[in-house]
Amino acid sequence: MVDGWDVDSVHVRAPGKINVFMRVGAVMEDGYHDVATAYQAVSLYEDVRAYPDDEFSVGFSGSIDTGSVPLDESNLAIKAARLLAKRTGYTGGVRLEIEKHVPVAGGMGGGSADAAATLVACDALWGTDVGRDELQTLAARLGADVPFALLGGTAIGTGRGDRLSPALATGQFHWVLALPEGELSTPQVYRELDRHRERHAGDIAPAQLSPSVDSGVLQALRAGDPAMLAEALTNDLQAPAIHLVPKLAEVIELGETNGALAGIVSGSGPTVAFLTSDLDSAIDLQIALSAARVHAVRATGPVHGARVVGD
Numbered sequence: 001m002v003d004g005w006d007v008d009s010v011h012v013r014a015p016g017k018i019n020v021f022m023r024v025g026a027v028m029e030d031g032y033h034d035v036a037t038a039y040q041a042v043s044l045y046e047d048v049r050a051y052p053d054d055e056f057s058v059g060f061s062g063s064i065d066t067g068s069v070p071l072d073e074s075n076l077a078i079k080a081a082r083l084l085a086k087r088t089g090y091t092g093g094v095r096l097e098i099e100k101h102v103p104v105a106g107g108m109g110g111g112s113a114d115a116a117a118t119l120v121a122c123d124a125l126w127g128t129d130v131g132r133d134e135l136q137t138l139a140a141r142l143g144a145d146v147p148f149a150l151l152g153g154t155a156i157g158t159g160r161g162d163r164l165s166p167a168l169a170t171g172q173f174h175w176v177l178a179l180p181e182g183e184l185s186t187p188q189v190y191r192e193l194d195r196h197r198e199r200h201a202g203d204i205a206p207a208q209l210s211p212s213v214d215s216g217v218l219q220a221l222r223a224g225d226p227a228m229l230a231e232a233l234t235n236d237l238q239a240p241a242i243h244l245v246p247k248l249a250e251v252i253e254l255g256e257t258n259g260a261l262a263g264i265v266s267g268s269g270p271t272v273a274f275l276t277s278d279l280d281s282a283i284d285l286q287i288a289l290s291a292a293r294v295h296a297v298r299a300t301g302p303v304h305g306a307r308v309v310g311d
Helices: 078-088 109-127 132-142 146-151 186-199 213-225 226-232 238-244 247-256 279-291
Strands: 010-026 033-053 056-061 092-101 156-161 163-166 173-178 262-265 272-276 296-301
Touching: 010 109, 010 146, 010 186, 010 213, 010 226, 033 056, 033 109, 033 146, 033 247, 078 092, 078 109, 078 132, 092 109, 109 132, 109 146, 109 262, 132 146, 146 156, 146 163, 173 226, 173 247, 173 279, 186 238, 213 226, 226 247, 226 272, 238 247, 238 262, 247 262, 247 272, 247 279, 272 279, 279 296
Parallel strands: 056 092
Antiparallel strands: 010 033, 033 092, 033 156, 033 296, 156 163, 173 272, 173 296, 262 272
């Protein structure tokens, strides 16, 4: 039910994200790392359509290979729907059809976007109307990136990345995303980071207990200055991601020698996000990467979080 009208389906669009800053601190008591990150939602979307049903099911289409995405109860979108049903006492189910364009296990939060969109879609379809604050609370129970996919825009994340504070960003940033052929497991990349820190314990500073986002990142976002932001791009997960997939270093070098202001592994990778100065530079870079047989797409940010759209 949407705005008092019975509906046959609800269509919700949710964005992928880029971590323009990612500082990874020490491991917390719950086993997660304490992080400080700056998220930006970008115009690479997941489209979730929810249909009334007695059972819970999910199917996929779109431009991304989804062969490794589970269709059973372990799927994050199914978990999101069941969580909302349990919270509200809803006794029916939902059939979810998801058109994917965010890479699977690519460091851009595609699964999290699916979960956030599912919460919004089911809330509208079922007429449960729990409110945005409650949806954020449920999102945090599903995963560290889900609350941001719900919020969108630009935000600072702390704790596991799920404690959010909106950040001011002016203007529009132009990105070119080099999409991976393979996948990287987020836990795998974090384990590699821990091993790296153990191997070099005497040479590098210990992990911070409460990391924070550098002020230069916030200033660059406020100013809407891509050159300033390029200087501030940071990701502690980049080195372990490159150690696991050495080709990423070549991709970053290729982009930076073909006009990118800077390249950075997004989140746990392996997607590489290149920041460019303007649209023309983004188009030129996309062409150069494609000529080198690197699959690349353009995106802009910041964009809205998960919301209902008309078909």
